[in-house]
Amino acid sequence: MALKIVKGSIDRMFDKNLQDLVRGIRNHKEDEAKYISTCIDEIKQELKQDNIAVKANAVCKLTYLQMLGYDVSWAAFNIVEVMSSSKFTYKRIGYLAASQCFHENTDVIMLTTNQIRKDLSSPNQYDTGVALTGLSCFVTPDLARDLANDIMTLMSHTKPYIRKKAVLIMYKVFLKYPESLRPAFPRLKEKLEDPDPGVQSAAVNVICELARRNPKNYLSLAPLFFKLMTSSTNNWVLIKIIKLFGALTPLEPRLGKKLIEPLTNLIHSTSAMSLLYECVNTVIAVLISLSSGMPNHSASIQLCVQKLRILIEDSDQNLKYLGLLAMSKILKTHPKSVQSHKDLILQCLDDKDESIRLRALDLLYGMVSKKNLMEIVKKLMIHVDKAEGTTYRDELLTKIIDICSQSNYQYITNFEWYISILVELTRLEGTRHGHLIASQMLDVAIRVKAIRVFAVAQMATLLDNAHLLTGNMQRNGICEVLYAAAWICGEFSEHLENPVQTLEAMLRPKVATLPGHIQAVYVQNAAKLFATILKNQEGNTDSTAAQETSQMMIDRLPLFVQSANLEVQERASCILQLVKYIQKLQQKDVEVAEEVSALFAGELNPVAPKAQKKVPVPEGLDLDAWINEPPSESESEDEQPKAIFTKEEPKHSRPRHTEVDEKELARRREARKQEQANNPFYIKASPSSQKVYQEAPGVEHIPVVQIDLSVPLKVPATTPSHPTGLPMSDQYVKLEEERRQKERAEKKKKEKKKRKEKRSGRGKKHDSGPESEEDITPAHVVDIVTEEMPENALPSDDDDKDPNDPHKALDIDLDKPLADSEKLPVRSHRAAGAPKSSAEDGEAENATPQEPKKKSSKEKRDKKKDKERDRKRSKEEKKKKKHKHEEKEEDLLGGQAEEPVVQSEETKEVEAQPTSTSAEVSDLDFWLSNAPVPSNTQEAATVAEAAPAPEAPAGTAADSEPEEPKDTETEESKSSKHKKKKQKKEKEEKEKKKKKKHHHHHHHSDGGGEESVQNGTVEEEEPLPPMSNYCLLAENSYIKMMMEDADQVCDIQGNLQDGSQVVVSVIFENKSDSFLKSMEFNVLDSLNSKLQRPEGSGPHDGLTVPFQLPPGVSNEARFVFTVQSIVMPQKLKGTLTFIVKNEDSSTHEKLDFKLHFTCTSYLITTPCYSDAFAKLLESGDLKSSSVRLEGVNMPFHHLLARICFHHHFSVVERIDSCASMYSRSIQGHHVCLLVKTSGQTVSIDAKCDEPTLLGNVLDEIKQTFSQC
């Protein structure tokens, strides 16, 4: 064996390691692929060896090759082998490789479950860490389900390093296994207040990711996050939280109101730009969510805009970019505030940075108005001409169209101008947005009736110049425009000036080079045109013209009949036959025009997008049901032809464009010029198309342009003089301006008249300086046809969600109480139906169902490996069993109160939660409504670390209820805790007793050593950390030893309503084998404190305990005391008398005890709002006192928890190592503490309106900590 190892390591000397591989690749630059393939062969050899070190080395090299793009999935099994090495070095290599190349479909992942589980529970935190990191990259639904519980346990690991990783990975687990979200959420929430900032940040991170997708489920966390936001100093955390609030505010405007102030403060105070930027962003989100104008909103907006302007003006391009980005958000709701910065934004359009230009373009979109639209678009058109690189130019093009068409062409006053802009845009080279322009043309022409004449004329020109557009067709998306042009000319052919010429243009042989779907439209519309022409010509006496047209059709159409495109062919042959028939009729002098045009009668109306979707499915119609059952697969080939029709169009609209660099562009331009020069059509072209080149640089074009200086298109005759050098659209701008001026002048005249009439009235009005939006009326009455909707369309618009979004599954209500069935699967659950109790049986069966499949497939291939695996598995199973035992033990010990695995605990939780959730919801309302709300909802969680946070508010909510009846039965309904305690007390006590046997901790308590009475729990309090509960009892076990047959636990609790009442709850437990009965409880009253006895009984009579105790049973009784003064602690002596009944005898027994009423037992945990707290301190009525505690060796939050727990305080505010706390006595004394810690010294400054009480409370606190 040893020899083998030595041999192995000698062999290894000649293996390449990663560095050698890299070096080799670098030395073989010419034949890299060949070199790598030999390396891969070597790696394959290495992977076959037994030595794990060799394998690991090989896998490491594979990881590198994967980066270079080589598929290494064939080595997946070897990677798993390396992952399962016991050495950290190799394990790490294995997990790295797995995280790089495993994914959901990697089948060997199934084999890793147990290995990962083993690593997760490894004593070495780095093994765990490596496993978590790896798992985060390749977690599958199966892994998530199987490991969720293990990971959840890790969230409470002692090492923050593991905790933070476990918290982060939970997000991935949730995504893959949404059922785990609810069981795991309480603990995740707990982690928001983890003492380690890294863990806290991780938890914030995860919750923010979750909340971003389904914000409404996380609204109830808003108070907690708000608290974090105001207390955290970690900018990462702050940014995340602020971003989260940005997502929450749209759902809850009240939240926004609350946020504005702290956010504005942050904006003013922070020096971190990233934080500032996110604050501004969230303020914007808030302002958007608050639709109604609150008074100081304009101030906030102004602040934001002003800060953003600073960002945009900054020389740092990054800030400029972000500034513009945020500005565009403001734009949506407050366009006015942004519009004032138009100068700045237009300036950004000239920036050398494309990203910034694009952002500025976005902004322009919202800044247009009727007034400045033309001006802005003109500027953009100049940019289009100047633009380098097609991406940016295409972006400009889409923006121009977006800007113009937004909100139903709201800002367009002159559609002639718009059409000419569109026509100008068709001259862009190599754009891929031809279809966009085309659809705009169609849309405008169809919907704006008044523009049709103009549009048709323009389109006719376009068709005439079609050869320009088809220059190099393959790359030229612009030919799509011809689709629109042909259709418009055909559909509205009655407006055509010279239909015959257009028809001729549409039937040119060159058309056959156009894409099929365009040809099809050409053919169809040629027929429409033909019908119109016939109609015109038949009116004339000369019938030859009509016959000539028919002849032209017959001559030209056969070209299309031969088309390879099915659609073109079909239409062409159909129309050809039709025309032939018409010709025949014409030769017989039959009037056909009427009938032919009847073919195309009727108007085509635009249909609203999604109209089809919105038609409700008629009742009883199942769209998914087969009409005819599909025959077997044999027919699948028949479906092919279908695709030809449906896929045709998308094919062309798909961006087929490839990036072209400058050189290539230049080359192409040259080629095009050549082509144009040789093109016989070029010179004949309509001048309008040449206009564009006037502006383009290039000397060759000048003479061409100068041949024709006439204005290309019919500009309305009213303006005969216009500068010839301008592009067409500019002429319309001019015209429009003139028109507006005229209008204005007219208006002024009218106004003057009016004013003259009104002179005597109110005096002068302001001259309306710059014209306002409403003043501009569109050039001609534009009748915008609205889109048609089916009659019974549904108004809903919620069909936009992507059904494949993984986050959809995470849309889970987190406030609902956990149901019994909801828990993370523990291993034994894998065996379907295996009962939990028989865990070990389940285990044995369990191992099988998952793996046999795997095994059988692999078995044939590799028996050796299989054996190995078997060995591993059996080992793991042993481990599992062992682990299982541990878990069981844990259950007994109670573990964490929230552990959902522990069934007994869970049922309790279920019971407890209903009230708590409702309380929580109302709590959010309280919080949002700015009422003086119990602020300790959050503190409660800090205070009792292990206590389930969601229950906390229940207590406080109940507390704030003014009347709390003494009757205990009704109390049950009030407080969940009560209920729980009442019903479960007995059981709980027993449990605790059992637990006690395991826990022989000695913990502090504030009662005296010998007393049978223990102060501590106020019953309305939140559930206490289980540890402390034990310690109360542990204290009592002491008594147990002294007493043989009875055991008492006692709670002393102040009664809120009656300033002089204290309730003492005593639990009696029978520890003997005998029956206890006739118990009498008696106390020697003092002057100050008296036991309340039923009316008619004497001052020394005892109270009968209302129950008997069989062996081993415990029960609780409550006794009420009246107290006069509460400033001093009290001790009352008492006796319990009872009869012990055996089978043969019965004896009378007596037990003495001392009831210790500490001053803290008169305090009631009362939440206090920080402002109220500050007021209280300022009022000056309080006397102060202070105390120092030395050598306190516990974390600060533990310290606070102790004070809260044992002395009934609540935390008002905590900042780092300093906290303010508050409590109130049953007689209404305020007690305020300021606790500071440095090192092991804790100093407590306290204020109270009753100095004696305060002194005693402080003494008691001191005592508490001296005992620990």
Next chain:
Amino acid sequence: MIKAILIFNNHGKPRLIRFYQYFHQAAQDTSYCKAEDMQQQIIRETFHLVSKRDDNVCNFLEGGSLIGGSDYKLIYRHYATLYFVFCVDSSESELGILDLIQVFVETLDKCFENVCELDLIFHMDKVHYILQEVVMGGMVLETNMNEIVAQVEVQNRMEKSEGGLSAAPARAVSAVKNMNLPEIPRNINIGDINIKVPSLSPF
């Protein structure tokens, strides 16, 4: 969420790739594309987008079509011969990620003592291990450089105590192999760390 982290040099050669999302060609295309090929395409595309930008333009741009278009942002920094590109979605703060890149590079600098491109070339695995302490599963794990360095060092020590991957004999061989290496230029010099980026003050 961070979708991917790419490090490549001025010529587009990948030095480290880390995808946190499984990118593969949509199945509708007949030529099914393997994850590796897709990754290489994304690298090429990203390189194409990033490399044509001047050094004095902003560090953000919209993602390429392969990586998910404008839903994702590319946030990058250019140090000497290397580009560090993070592809993130809208939940990340742009400036925050810029700072994170800085933290990452400074951490590399600390761990490798004056990091240069060659360190990344020959120790891709180590760079991965460092990255794993900064980002996990696409989420930011730790931003405190000292903490990151400490964790990396502990793990390196563990590896050493186990003898490392290249135990003694192999190391000797490797040393011999190293002898005829051409002079390795050190220092990509992190350049001006003082690139004016508003930093999150208390990291």
